[in-house]
Amino acid sequence: MSGAGAADAFERVADGALRVPLRTQTLPPFTHTNAYVLAADGVGIVIDPGAGDPDALAALRAALAAVGVAAPKGVLLTHTHPDHVGGVDAARSLWPDLQVWAPAGELGRCDGAWGAIGVRHGRRLTLGGAVLTLVGTPGHALDHVAVWWAAQRLLVAGDLVAGAGSIWVGLPDGDVGAYLSSLERAAALDPAVVAPAHGPVRRDGAAVLHVARRHRLAREASLLQALQDGPARIGALRARLYPDLDESAHDLAERTVLAHLAKLMRERRVMHVGSDRDGPYALA
Ligand SMILES: [Zn+2]
Numbered sequence: 659m660s661g662a663g664a665a666d667a668f669e670r671v672a673d674g675a676l677r678v679p680l681r682t683q684t685l686p687p688f689t690h691t692n693a694y695v696l697a698a699d700g701v702g703i704v705i706d707p708g709a710g711d712p713d714a715l716a717a718l719r720a721a722l723a724a725v726g727v728a729a730p731k732g733v734l735l736t737h738t739h740p741d742h743v744g745g746v747d748a749a750r751s752l753w754p755d756l757q758v759w760a761p762a763g764e765l766g767r768c769d770g771a772w773g774a775i776g777v778r779h780g781r782r783l784t785l786g787g788a789v790l791t792l793v794g795t796p797g798h799a800l801d802h803v804a805v806w807w808a809a810q811r812l813l814v815a816g817d818l819v820a821g822a823g824s825i826w827v828g829l830p831d832g833d834v835g836a837y838l839s840s841l842e843r844a845a846a847l848d849p850a851v852v853a854p855a856h857g858p859v860r861r862d863g864a865a866v867l868h869v870a871r872r873h874r875l876a877r878e879a880s881l882l883q884a885l886q887d888g889p890a891r892i893g894a895l896r897a898r899l900y901p902d903l904d905e906s907a908h909d910l911a912e913r914t915v916l917a918h919l920a921k922l923m924r925e926r927r928v929m930h931v932g933s934d935r936d937g938p939y940a941l942a
Pocket residue numbers: 737739798799817
């Protein structure tokens with residue numbers, strides 16, 4: 659990808675599958691959200707159009723043209739965080755017949771004007787003769803779907819994983835237990851290519867999914883280790899798990915720790931012994 663202009667501002671991921679990185683306001687260290695164009699037999703969809711500025715639309719149009727699609731039949735949202743839906747209004751203006759699909763559990767967060775249809779695990783979408791299957795993968799967001807193109811063993815992963823680094827899983831939307839299950843569900847598909855919404859496309863099979871799961875379990879182990887020293891409040895736990903963190907990132911980090919604590923409390927391994935969200939928390 660040279661990025662020199664709209665015509666080559668995309669990367670070929672697989673047959674009829676293109677990654678189109680769009681500049682968005684997203685969580686650091688990322689600066690872009692990858693939209694994907696999937697197409698077969700002249701029928702195409704756009705996944706996660708996170709931006710709708712003229713450059714973004716030009717890049718999407720160029721990618722669609724490259725796979726022989728003049729107007730996509732729909733937009734699929736893996737979830738409805740702003741950096742994934744920022745281009746939906748612009749896309750609907752450009753292509754008035756566009757269908758919008760969003761995870762059923764996030765329909766309440768969609769702009770009603772989109773007329774979005776709720777989709778769940780197992781739902782199939784066809785592109786000409788090609789079949790895509792949606793994979794329920796909650797954890798990062800209230801609800802989340804990934805897209806499985808079985809014939810190409812391609813998983814368009816949304817925010818299930820990042821191509822490099824890790825995906826934020828924190829309260830109020832995040833659910834660490836659901837996230838771990840979603841990683842296992844996706845790994846069981848045995849993808850050859852994992853195409854994330856942030857960072858590069860991964861061509862090392864399910865490795866990125868396994869690494870993400872181990873990373874999450876290691877953080878949980880660190881949290882339990884910290885609680886071995888006695889009850890602790892959320893700020894102290896954050897400082898133990900994320901030393902040297904810039905103060906501007908404290909809130910995000912604490913909401914990650916809270917999501918881990920919520921899972922451990924559900925499993926009755928940790929208890930809340932304080933009177934507010936900040937704890938203290940203790941081993942059960
Ligand atoms: Zn997200």
